[in-house]
Amino acid sequence: MASELEAVEHRFALPAMLFGDSGSFTIMPASSSADEIGYFATLEVEDRDRLGWDMLGDNKEELASMLSDRFLFKGKWPELVTALCRKSPPDSLTSWPFFSVPHLSDWSSKIYRVILIGDATQAIPPTGGQGAAMALEDAETLVYVLAEVFADDNAKQVPSAQDQRLAYYMRRWDEHRHARIAKVLDFTTKNGTLRKSSPHFYEQAAKEWLIWTAF
Ligand SMILES: Cc1cc2nc3c(=O)[nH]c(=O)nc-3n(C[C@H](O)[C@H](O)[C@H](O)COP(=O)(O)OP(=O)(O)OC[C@H]3O[C@@H](n4cnc5c(N)ncnc54)[C@H](O)[C@@H]3O)c2cc1C
Structure with missing residues (x-):
């Protein structure tokens, strides 16, 4: 073309x-x-x-x-x-x-043998171009956490200690990811609203000016 x-x-x-x-x-x-x-x-x-x-x-x-x-x-x-x-x-x-998905409060099974990441946790509307970015961020941060948990050779000797360590780190990872995704979702939603055209001339002009200055 x-x-x-x-x-x-x-x-x-x-x-x-x-x-x-x-x-x-x-x-x-x-x-x-x-x-x-x-x-x-x-x-x-x-x-x-x-x-x-x-x-x-x-x-x-x-x-x-x-x-x-x-x-x-x-x-x-x-x-x-x-x-x-x-x-x-x-x-x-x-x-x-675009379809929205129901909110899912838990992204891991109780003892962290199943952990969801990416769109399976919270599909983000494409209006902010952040869905794949968040899936990659989930994967990268999870790798750091799991590497940290399983790096401790002493804990490996005692499975219950290992599980406690996993639970401790995963709770912190979970809190971090929920807060991060909530922030990105908010940005994406605002971005989507900004992209919608307004029937009012002055409102539309203000939006176009805002987008122009932002870029
Ligand atoms: C129109 C549009 C534009 C977008 N633009 C952007 C952008 O600019 N930037 C950005 O960062 N993101 C963007 N995204 C979002 C991004 O594509 C997703 O957030 C990202 O692909 C999520 O990755 P994921 O690995 O979690 O899930 P997916 O990419 O959906 O991967 C899940 C995989 O699992 C497979 N699967 C499903 N069920 C089963 C099963 N039972 N057994 C085996 N396999 C299964 C599926 O076939 C799929 O291959 C956009 C999305 C859309 C729809």
Whole structure:
């Protein structure tokens, strides 16, 4: 697609996130040589049940029309955005609805033989780009904790002492991860709210200014 778009002028470097009153649009290189680009648009749409979302994902014509409606017929979007909307074959479009997951208070079994990490503990909405980062952080910090617990050769001789040591360290790890994930979840939620377009002109202008200054 990039070669077809070479003639399209744009004044921004990629990756670029664009915010406007009909949605947000992100364009990024999709190959290491940057001769291919990809994009995604975040749209607020009416909620539906699971089947409704699946049906929307299969209805490529409706997805194309949703895209055109927001980025061709509404607002004043850069030429690269309108060209992408016009040239993308409907079959290449995918819908990716967000689902929230129930809060899970315990991430480990009672004696720490089963420990959950990553999305299994708390799937984080993609609006902050932090889900994989948190899964990796969970894994890395857990490795430090387990290495510390099992490094003590004396404790290994007494299984109950080893278990106590494991419980002590895991409780501290658990507290640390809960606090960290809560903070990231809060950031992600605020980010998602900021990305939503506002029906009020001044509120939208304030949001766009806030995003502009933040970046
Ligand atoms: C649209 C979107 C955009 C995102 N953007 C970002 C971003 O920019 N930055 C970021 O950091 N994160 C992002 N994320 C979030 C990120 O993808 C996840 O947080 C991350 O993949 C979680 O990793 P995980 O290993 O915990 O789970 P997963 O990646 O879901 O891995 C779980 C694996 O377990 C397998 N599995 C499930 N059940 C079974 C079973 N019974 N037996 C065997 N295998 C099983 C699954 O097939 C899967 O491969 C995004 C997510 C989405 C949906």
